Amino acid sequence: MSRHTDIVTGGWVALLPESARPYALLARLDRPIGAWLLFLPGLWSLALTARGVRLPLLLTEFALGSVLMRSAGCVVNDMWDRELDRQVTRTANRPLAAGRVSLRAAMLFLLALLLASLLILLRLNRLAQLLGVASLVLVALYPAAKRVTWWPQAVLGLTFAWGAPMGFAAGAGHLAWPAAGLYAAAIAWILGYDTIYAHQDREDDALVGIRSTALLSAARPRWFVGACYGLMVVALLVTGQLAGLSGAFYVLMVPAAGLLGWQVARLDVHDPAGCLALFRANREVGLLVGLALLAGRL
Numbered sequence: 305m306s307r308h309t310d311i312v313t314g315g316w317v318a319l320l321p322e323s324a325r326p327y328a329l330l331a332r333l334d335r336p337i338g339a340w341l342l343f344l345p346g347l348w349s350l351a352l353t354a355r356g357v358r359l360p361l362l363l364t365e366f367a368l369g370s371v372l373m374r375s376a377g378c379v380v381n382d383m384w385d386r387e388l389d390r391q392v393t394r395t396a397n398r399p400l401a402a403g404r405v406s407l408r409a410a411m412l413f414l415l416a417l418l419l420a421s422l423l424i425l426l427r428l429n430r431l432a433q434l435l436g437v438a439s440l441v442l443v444a445l446y447p448a449a450k451r452v453t454w455w456p457q458a459v460l461g462l463t464f465a466w467g468a469p470m471g472f473a474a475g476a477g478h479l480a481w482p483a484a485g486l487y488a489a490a491i492a493w494i495l496g497y498d499t500i501y502a503h504q505d506r507e508d509d510a511l512v513g514i515r516s517t518a519l520l521s522a523a524r525p526r527w528f529v530g531a532c533y534g535l536m537v538v539a540l541l542v543t544g545q546l547a548g549l550s551g552a553f554y555v556l557m558v559p560a561a562g563l564l565g566w567q568v569a570r571l572d573v574h575d576p577a578g579c580l581a582l583f584r585a586n587r588e589v590g591l592l593v594g595l596a597l598l599a600g601r602l
Contacts, residue, residue, distance in 0.1 A: 353475030553600025
């Protein structure tokens with residue numbers, strides 16, 4: 305087994321009271337990249353739809369909601385996977401797997417996160433509220449996906465990309481075809497980058513019987529990730545046409561597509577730390593796409 309782990313016990317987490325540290329780690333607050341990646345599809349839709357002072361206000365609400373819901377999703381995932389996590393090197397020290405947080409305490413923590421998320425959700429319009437409640441089904445089902453399908457990364461895509469239609473509804477007050485385009489683009493993007501992420505655990509997952517697109521595409525990983533990223537770019541270009549965006553959108557999509565291509569070229573599935581670095585580079589991809597969408601509507 306690999307000794308690689310992405311748990312960060314130093315930094316600001318080490319400054320917290322000892323009793324609070326396991327909960328910060330349970331919520332993955334030591335690794336904010338997950339909250340960023342949950343937030344970015346919503347940012348895309350808000351950049352396309354929200355105007356004036358509503359844009360920074362909605363961005364703030366979606367950012368806070370992303371942190372809370374990503375944390376809640378991590379708690380649900382670790383409750384499902386605590387037995388499996390003990391068998392995988394990268395996850396064996398997670399608080400539930402290691403016994404530093406009890407199952408009852410994790411459930412109470414989850415309830416607090418969901419209540420805080422609800423307070424933010426109630427500030428949005430009715431359509432966005434309904435979509436937010438519907439997302440809980442995907443959040444609850446994702447941890448089971450790796451047990452029944454080779455495509456858990458696709459289920460994660462459906463879940464993490466939900467911010468696209470929800471952000472569109474919050475910004476525009478309705479849904480339209482560009483929302484579908486952004487959702488499709490986000491799903492393809494997430495399928496690609498989470499496959500890269502899953503290569504960190506590929507060997508351990510095979511030993512304990514966990515399925516993933518990393519194992520499914522092990523013979524041709526670059527082809528698979530490249531196809532996902534290619535579909536993402538195509539869906540975004542179609543969205544630009546549907547939304548009537550200006551040429552600035554297409555110009556600014558070039559560096560975003562270039563960074564995706566760089567990931568594919570640099571992918572080495574036998575280098576867990578390198579896979580993690582490529583995965584994290586998707587924050588910059590998402591920000592570039594948001595900038596392109598905003599510039600295209602000006």
